[in-house]
Amino acid sequence: MKRGLYSVLFAVVVVSVGFGIYAWHPSIAPIKPPAKETFSSELIEKGKVLAAAGYCSTCHTASGGKPLAGNYEIHSEFGTIYSSNITPDPETGIGNWSEDAFARAMRTGVSRDGSHLLPAFPYEHFNKMSDEDIKAVYAYIMSSVEPVHQEKKENGIPFPLNLRFLQAGWKLLFADSSDFEPNLNKSDEWNRGAYLAEGITHCGACHTPRNVLGGEKHDEMYSGAPIDGWIAPSLTSSSTSPLKWRKQDFVEYLSTGNSLYHGSAGGPMAPVVHDGLAALSQDDIQAIATYFADKAGNANDDPTQSPELQKAVDAQKLPDLRIHEGARLYAASCQSCHYSEKKLVKGRPLLTLGSAVHLDEPTNLINVILDGFRADQGIKGVVMPGFRDALSDEDITAVAAYLRETAGEKPWPNLEKHVGEIRRQPRFEQ
Ligand code: HEC
Ligand code: HEC
Ligand code: HEC
Incomplete structure (x- = not known):
């Protein structure tokens, strides 16, 4: 009886210590904000396009607030979440973050001080970006965004869900931490579309259904989900549209905000089109459309x-x-x-x-x-x-x-x- 109890206790201790080791991340030392000259102008320009395509400013700018200074309110079912100040202000923003600290946050949702960030920040998708693309976004923010001194508001998430280390458990259970894997059976254009959709433009953050704890159901990718008081419809062959979505319909919708044979992009989809995708080249829009046309069944009927x-x-x-x-x-x-x-x-x-x-x-x-x-x-x-x-x-x-x-x-x-x-x-x- 006692032996049984000890072995249960022992298992609990081992699991807790294991989890503690897994959950713990070191703080990354602050740096002096890098000089603009550190970055090439091509890299900065590329980062500007990617930051737009990732809608950083949609989520990181409060209504009437300064660009990227944070405190944009997100209403989740777990409580109100405020986005962080990601301007290069050294005290309240990310001005003293090294590139490593930035890349770690984008890939694993861990802040510079080692604390875990909530998945309202779509790091699960940014994780699919290449090192070069993450570097470009860093270069753009550090060199071209105006530093703004503004503290992040405390999230309105109740105890115990507000304990940041618990996020490590969430990540263990639900986060997709795999790198982007090209599909060798598909064309380069398809793979470019997949890379953009799964990564920086994170279409699945809204269009993929989530489980009760907010984890994306990876086996039901893009099959439609509620988001911010709207429904993001299915983008797969399960779409209930009377006319099938063809590649050219996706191109038209994603570049003009409307498809003649479907309808218009309202609610949270409007900034995706006009603030986000508008920054991408026509080739990239074509690539995203190729990827989704395939998901929707490659229809081509007139x-x-x-x-x-x-x-x-x-x-x-x-x-x-x-x-x-x-x-x-x-x-x-x-x-x-x-x-x-x-x-x-x-x-x-x-x-x-x-x-x-x-x-x-x-x-x-x-x-x-x-x-x-x-x-x-x-x-x-x-x-x-x-x-x-x-x-x-x-x-x-x-x-x-x-x-x-x-x-x-x-x-x-x-x-x-x-x-x-x-x-x-x-x-x-x-
Ligand atoms: C869907 C909304 C959303 C989008 C889009 C978004 N973020 Fe965030 N981000 C957040 C939220 C919310 C937080 C704070 C999470 C928390 O409190 O744990 C955050 C936190 C961060 C942090 C951590 C800051 C810190 O001090 O710990 C960084 C860095 C960041 N975001 C960068 C970006 C970049 C770069 C982009 C665009 C490529 C971006 N985010 C797009 C919502 C978003
Ligand atoms: C004055 C003209 C006007 C009137 C009246 C109007 N609409 Fe619209 N509606 C539009 C326009 C224009 C759009 C497309 C907006 C865009 O793409 O920017 C639209 C878009 C929509 C959409 C989204 C399109 C889609 O299918 O995705 C719906 C739904 C809609 N309207 C329903 C209605 C209903 C229901 C009524 C009547 C109660 C109505 N509208 C009255 C002009 C109008
Ligand atoms: C912030 C959440 C969000 C993100 C991110 C998002 N969507 Fe949407 N999407 C929506 C919502 C909500 C609608 C419904 C809008 C409406 O009908 O007015 C929608 C509608 C659509 C539609 C029309 C579907 C139909 O049958 O009417 C397409 C196509 C679409 N999105 C593609 C995409 C693609 C491609 C991406 C990534 C590049 C993307 N979405 C990213 C929320 C989002």
Whole structure:
């Protein structure tokens, strides 16, 4: 009995010590901020493009704050997280970080002082970057970003989840710490796309579903997930789009914020297109599109010949106004901008083609009806008014239910409850 107890105790001690050794990382000595001349101008320029493509500034700039000075609020289900100041300020930013300290943070999510960082920082993806690319981002930040003195706010994560060393356990269980592995059966273009998508542009951070502890489900890569009050749709062959995503559709969507045969990039996808991917070359966008076209099944059918297209157009014609209130509201509030009898028109998305009406959740459709599209979302410069004040919960429910029905999908359960909940949600800067 006693022997059994000792061996359990012994095992606990061994595991704890083992975990302690695994979890512990040394502090990396501070350095004097490197002089700008240390870096070549090509390296700096490359880093600037990569920093844009990795949306560092989307997450590291607070609303109305100085670029990269941190304290941007992230609302996770575990509590509020504030991003760090990554300007080269030596006291409150990363000015005294050596390149090694920076690379360690980007690859393993460990801060210069040895403490573990939360996976809200997508280091799991940045880990896939080459040494040269990480070096370039470091060169850009150290040489070209204005140092800002601003302390990071304390994260609002409750005890014990706020204990940073516990992150080591999370990493052990869930983090993908493998390097980027090219797939030798695929083309160079495909591999370039995979490298950018899995690494710096971290598409999977939003499009891959997560388990209850927030770990990405690697065997369901890109199959769609909720993110920041939106749904990032599936990018694989499980997509519910009536028309298949082809390579040229991805190219169009990722470079203009809209695909004629699908729809527009709203919510958290808007800055991905306009702040992030916009910095990349057309070749790189083509490469990302090649990679995702493959994930989506390499469709190449001509959409204009598709019966699905004809069905979608017919479904949006002037509705029979006797059907129900939703049909009347669609005719009065949406159709003039969203339907054209002759042909599809860029900037007037046909609603039965977009993912918003085909997803299992009504979230994206309700978000768009409430808040519309700003000029910097979807197609640049094109606006849709929000109907937050013009339509009641009952109205939005009716029009959403009507659109869902015309799209040939099963009704969404508890729709009106969702509308009310989403309306009352605080709106986050996106
Ligand atoms: C999705 C949001 C997000 C994106 C995108 C993002 N970060 Fe962060 N980053 C964070 C958060 C949140 C933290 C702080 C995490 C914590 O408190 O543990 C952080 C922390 C860091 C740290 C650690 C700083 C410190 O003092 O410990 C570095 C370095 C960093 N980010 C660099 C970058 C770079 C470079 C990019 C772009 C290539 C980037 N981040 C993109 C959210 C993000
Ligand atoms: C004044 C014109 C206008 C009206 C009225 C309007 N929209 Fe829009 N809507 C647009 C434009 C323009 C876009 C594309 C915005 C972009 O890409 O920047 C859009 C985009 C959308 C999208 C995203 C497209 C997609 O499928 O991905 C949805 C969903 C949508 N509208 C639903 C509605 C609904 C429902 C109504 C009626 C309650 C409505 N809209 C009324 C102009 C309008
Ligand atoms: C910050 C989270 C986030 C990141 C990062 C992100 N996405 Fe998205 N994505 C979304 C959301 C949310 C939507 C839904 C937007 C909408 O319908 O208005 C979306 C929509 C899309 C769509 C349209 C799908 C459909 O069926 O309507 C495509 C294509 C897409 N994303 C590709 C990508 C690619 C490629 C990357 C990486 C380069 C990427 N996304 C990175 C959140 C993200």
